[in-house]
Amino acid sequence: MLVDFIRLAFGSFVSNRMRSFLSLLGIIIGVAAVIAITSLGRSATTTIQGEIARAGLGTIVIRPGPESDPALLRRFTPEFSDRLAKEIPGIAAVMPLQRKSALATYGAREYKADLMAVTEQLQSILDVPIDDGRFLSREDGSNRRSVVVLGSEVAAELFPVEQAVGKHIRLYLDPARSFEVIGVLESRADTMGMEFDPSIFLPFRTYSARIDRVRQVQRYVVGVVEETEVLTVADRIEKYFVNLSGKENSVQIDSPSAVAEMFQAVTVTLNAFLTGIAAISLIVGGIGIMNIMLVSVTERTREIGIRKALGASPAAILGQFMTEAVTLSIVGGIIGMIVGTGLSSFGTWLFGWNYTPNPMAYPISMLFASSVGIFFGLYPAIRASRLNPVDALNYE
Amino acid sequence: MIDVIGLVHDYPVGDTAIHALRGVSFDVRAGELVAIMGPSGSGKSTLMHLIGCLDTPTSGTVCIAGQDVSKLSEKELANVRNQRIGFVFQRFNLIPRISILDNVTTPLLYAGVPPRDRKARAAEALEKVGLGARLFHRSVQLSGGQQQRVAIARALVTNPVIILADEPTGNLDTATGNSILELFKAVNTAGTTVIIVTHDAEVSSVCRRVIHIRDGLIEQDSGDSYAG
Numbered sequence: 131m132l133v134d135f136i137r138l139a140f141g142s143f144v145s146n147r148m149r150s151f152l153s154l155l156g157i158i159i160g161v162a163a164v165i166a167i168t169s170l171g172r173s174a175t176t177t178i179q180g181e182i183a184r185a186g187l188g189t190i191v192i193r194p195g196p197e198s199d200p201a202l203l204r205r206f207t208p209e210f211s212d213r214l215a216k217e218i219p220g221i222a223a224v225m226p227l228q229r230k231s232a233l234a235t236y237g238a239r240e241y242k243a244d245l246m247a248v249t250e251q252l253q254s255i256l257d258v259p260i261d262d263g264r265f266l267s268r269e270d271g272s273n274r275r276s277v278v279v280l281g282s283e284v285a286a287e288l289f290p291v292e293q294a295v296g297k298h299i300r301l302y303l304d305p306a307r308s309f310e311v312i313g314v315l316e317s318r319a320d321t322m323g324m325e326f327d328p329s330i331f332l333p334f335r336t337y338s339a340r341i342d343r344v345r346q347v348q349r350y351v352v353g354v355v356e357e358t359e360v361l362t363v364a365d366r367i368e369k370y371f372v373n374l375s376g377k378e379n380s381v382q383i384d385s386p387s388a389v390a391e392m393f394q395a396v397t398v399t400l401n402a403f404l405t406g407i408a409a410i411s412l413i414v415g416g417i418g419i420m421n422i423m424l425v426s427v428t429e430r431t432r433e434i435g436i437r438k439a440l441g442a443s444p445a446a447i448l449g450q451f452m453t454e455a456v457t458l459s460i461v462g463g464i465i466g467m468i469v470g471t472g473l474s475s476f477g478t479w480l481f482g483w484n485y486t487p488n489p490m491a492y493p494i495s496m497l498f499a500s501s502v503g504i505f506f507g508l509y510p511a512i513r514a515s516r517l518n519p520v521d522a523l524n525y526e
Numbered sequence: 527m528i529d530v531i532g533l534v535h536d537y538p539v540g541d542t543a544i545h546a547l548r549g550v551s552f553d554v555r556a557g558e559l560v561a562i563m564g565p566s567g568s569g570k571s572t573l574m575h576l577i578g579c580l581d582t583p584t585s586g587t588v589c590i591a592g593q594d595v596s597k598l599s600e601k602e603l604a605n606v607r608n609q610r611i612g613f614v615f616q617r618f619n620l621i622p623r624i625s626i627l628d629n630v631t632t633p634l635l636y637a638g639v640p641p642r643d644r645k646a647r648a649a650e651a652l653e654k655v656g657l658g659a660r661l662f663h664r665s666v667q668l669s670g671g672q673q674q675r676v677a678i679a680r681a682l683v684t685n686p687v688i689i690l691a692d693e694p695t696g697n698l699d700t701a702t703g704n705s706i707l708e709l710f711k712a713v714n715t716a717g718t719t720v721i722i723v724t725h726d727a728e729v730s731s732v733c734r735r736v737i738h739i740r741d742g743l744i745e746q747d748s749g750d751s752y753a754g
Binding site for chain 2: 131133134138141145176432433435436437438439440441442443444445446517518520525
């Protein structure tokens with residue numbers, strides 16, 4: 131019986147191709163939107179999480195917090211980083227970081243750069259790919275050499291044609307000084323509030339000795355042994371400073387894992403919101419199906435009368451029209467899935483994201499589409515099943 | 527076979543009621559070929575609808591093969607229509623968007639016959655009415671006489687005990703109409719009770735028994751005197 135009803139349903143679509151397609155559009159758009167939005171949302175999330183992971187999930191930044199007092203701030207010395215690394219388990223390396231704006235010039239060219247005083251440990255904590263030359267070494271610091279590594283944007287601005295490595299640039303501090311370029315970085319995304327492309331990196335000890343004597347470090351950058359333990363280590367660091375200062379919030383601790391979690395929470399909420407909007411179009415699509423089914427019932431009143439005369443029970447008529455409504459919405463759902471998959475893979479290709487479809491979106495939107503068919507097909511089908519056979523047969 | 531006792535049927539029209547049937551009683555025995563005649567508005571179509579279980583009477587009873595159908599539910603009425611009665615209409619009433627084979631299989635679908643048997647039985651019925659070569663045509667591709675043959679095949683395919691025909695030749699020319707009447711006679715000869723509702727004296731002349739209806743009452747029933 132069901133097979134016959136499905137056959138009848140398809141026969142009915144074929145004889146009204148244009149009309150059926152138009153009434154399907156609502157469902158197609160709704161399902162396609164749900165699939166596309168969830169897949170794009172997921173692809174964006176995994177792509178950005180991937181970038182965060184590439185930046186080093188095992189990185190923690192320690193800064194003075196809102197409740198820091200002068201006693202604690204006095205402990206924020208460059209040497210304190212070694213003590214942190216020794217006293218807190220799970221830490222692989224700690225590096226002090228100092229930041230200052232400075233105008234850099236080469237010949238007639240100039241660039242307002244961020245000066246970053248770092249140690250060679252930056253490379254073991256964060257992934258810092260070198261484009262040319264080499265990164266800062268331990269000896270550069272201990273010998274207080276006047277050497278710098280340029281971010282990609284700085285290098286491009288100061289050395290549009292020439293090779294940067296081996297040249298000397300001037301940094302307009304107080305007074306202006308000459309530094310030898312020993313390396314250039316590849317372009318790299320920002321991490322933990324650190325920009326790479328517009329920055330100039332120089333040894334921390336050179337900076338402290340020659341530019342600005344560092345008594346109080348702006349921040350410590352911490353690398354952990356196991357990335358999976360990064361939150362545990364962040365917790366230990368927090369407890370360590372609570373013990374040290376005797377109060378909460380004496381330092382602020384940022385980790386990309388926390389950022390990643392927060393980001394995920396935001397995208398989940400945003401996705402739910404957008405999917406909700408897409409679901410509304412499914413309801414609109416359902417109303418389209420109800421409309422077409424009501425038209426169909428009226429148009430086929432004679433047919434319903436004939437079927438009743440031939441022995442169709444009210445349940446059989448109900449079944450036939452319900453099958454038609456549900457088949458219509460399932461066909462719309464399948465087309466919508468194909469369109470949605472196409473849209474989301476095209477969208478991720480366009481934005482350069484990793485295509486990560488949401489497998490749950492498929493059964494859920496299918497279920498939703500067929501529920502829409504059942505819900506909005508029920509009323510027209512009941513109307514059809516209740517028609518009086520004599521009246522239906524005499525209907526013009 | 528069919529017992530009609532004190533059949534009354536009123537239609538509400540606005541505040542008043544039209545008394546389509548005002549107390550009709552007769553019986554039809556198995557194997558009879560009966561014409562119900564009357565002018566339009568006489569109540570003959572209403573009578574056919576009630577015998578055909580398409581409607582329920584205001585009062586009175588209709589018994590088909592000993593079963594009182596006046597009190598049956600819609601589902602049970604559908605079952606009686608499906609199993610015991612075959613309809614032939616003036617306007618043929620074929621479903622235009624499906625093939626004639628599918629038209630003829632439709633009653634078997636509601637009877638719960640498996641698809642393969644349905645097709646075989648429908649093809650056989652179409653063969654009997656001379657349309658075995660046109661199984662996959664649409665009804666609109668056929669002439670009126672051919673369409674009525676399809677309708678007869680559809681009426682016969684469930685092996686009903688009664689064929690109810692409502693003005694079956696009304697839309698056909700005389701020659702085609704006569705060939706359709708011949709078909710009804712053949713069906714009747716094979717043992718099926720046939721009731722033809724008509725206002726055409728030529729049609730009723732082929733029936734051994736004629737019941738005349740006027741203003742919702744039986745005016746004359748040749749069968750009573752014939753049966754003695």
